[in-house]
Amino acid sequence: MSTTYLLAYVDDILVTGISATEIESLIQQLHAVFTLKDLGEMSFFLGVEVVRDSPDSLLLKQSKYIKELLGKANIPDAKPVPTSMLNSPKLTGLQYATITRPEIAYSVSKVSQYMHAPSDLHWKAVKRILRYLDGTIDLGLQIHKSDTLRIMAFSDSDWATDTDGRKSVSGYCVFLGTNLVTWSSRKQRTVSRSSTEAEFWALADAMTDTIWLQKLLLEMRLPPGPAPTMFCDNQSTVLMTRNPVLHSRSKYFEIDLHFVRNIVVQQLAHVVHIPSQDQFADILTKLLS
Known part of the structure; x- marks a missing residue:
């Protein structure tokens, strides 16, 4: 059947x-x-264009939507730029553009934090994102036919980089087989007392998303794949998921610690270390050239 x-x-x-x-x-x-x-056959759905570029893959992009966004910003002929934000300090529509453009998630999250009182500096940052989109308007999210339902998640954080409140940035991305299916870039809710704490909160968020994805696959009656693998580039965080001893530096995030450790103990997910240069989630926590 x-x-x-x-x-x-x-x-x-x-x-x-x-x-x-x-x-x-x-x-x-x-x-x-x-x-x-x-x-x-599907070619357009909720503002997302679907292009079948081969028998086994689809390209999801938002060229039409981005052109409309440029028109609303009154910069239809903007000069393209190679990156979405400069290393210095929103339009509501930019959030929707991240559906097929994960590489602008950090930049959009950054400028969104100043919507309550934007300045000319913030408007320039928004225009740079739009100019970047203008120069990369045909890029999108590639969806390939995959032979596996294995879930892999990459989590990362940038500790205390917010100069306004010294909060950290969490970022994670989740792959189903070879396809990127969900990602996040956002400022953490509270100030982290250590880089390990910041990394652990990012890991807990990523693990929550993988559990949600597993339940979704079950609802879709798809056969369960192997336990998800969580990749983290912080050795202390990886070790704490396996070590039952609570350290003094972990007492501020014990709820997330117990949540992650219970998942690992039940072998519902595996947390492994990954070198920073191979960390996909890096692009969701900081500006990269």
């Missing part, structure tokens, strides 16, 4: 599955209940 999936958002519906016959049957059943227009 095969499974057919239906994704609905208001009056936009996406139907997919392995069996073309079952997909057509479902569409006909829907059509019998209410009038609908079959637009054929």
Whole structure:
């Protein structure tokens, strides 16, 4: 037996599955209940363009949306730049652009923090992001056919880099097989007393997302893959997930510590060290050239 999936958002519906016959049957059943227009193979959904660039891969991009964004900002002919932000100090629409552009997640998160009282400096930072998008308008998120449902997550933090309040930045990205499916870049809620604490909060956030993804796959009736692997470039954080002894420096984040350690003890996930130069989540915690 095969499974057919239906994704609905208001009056936009996406139907997919392995069996073309079952997909057509479902569409006909829907059509019998209410009038609908079959637009054929997916090419555009909720502002995201879908390009089939090979039999086994899709490219998700937002070229049309970015052009509209440039028009709203009154810079349709902006001079492109190679990076999204300078190493110095929003439009609401920029958040939506990160759906297919994870590399601007850190920059957009950074400028969003000043929406309550933006200055000319912040507006210049926003315009630079838009100019970067203008020069890379056809880039997007590549989705390949994958032979595995293995989940891998990369977590990272940049400790106490916020000069306004000395809060750290958490970043993580989660892969399903060979495909990047979810990511995050945000300022941590409280001030971390050590780099280990900051790294642990980032790891806990990433682990929460992997658990959510596992439950989603179960709801979709997909066979469970191996236990997720969590990659972290902080040796102290990795060791603390295995060491049952609570250190004095861990007492400020014991809830997250117990949460992560319980997952590791039950072998529901594995935490391993990764060299910083191989850390994918680095782009979500700091500015990179």
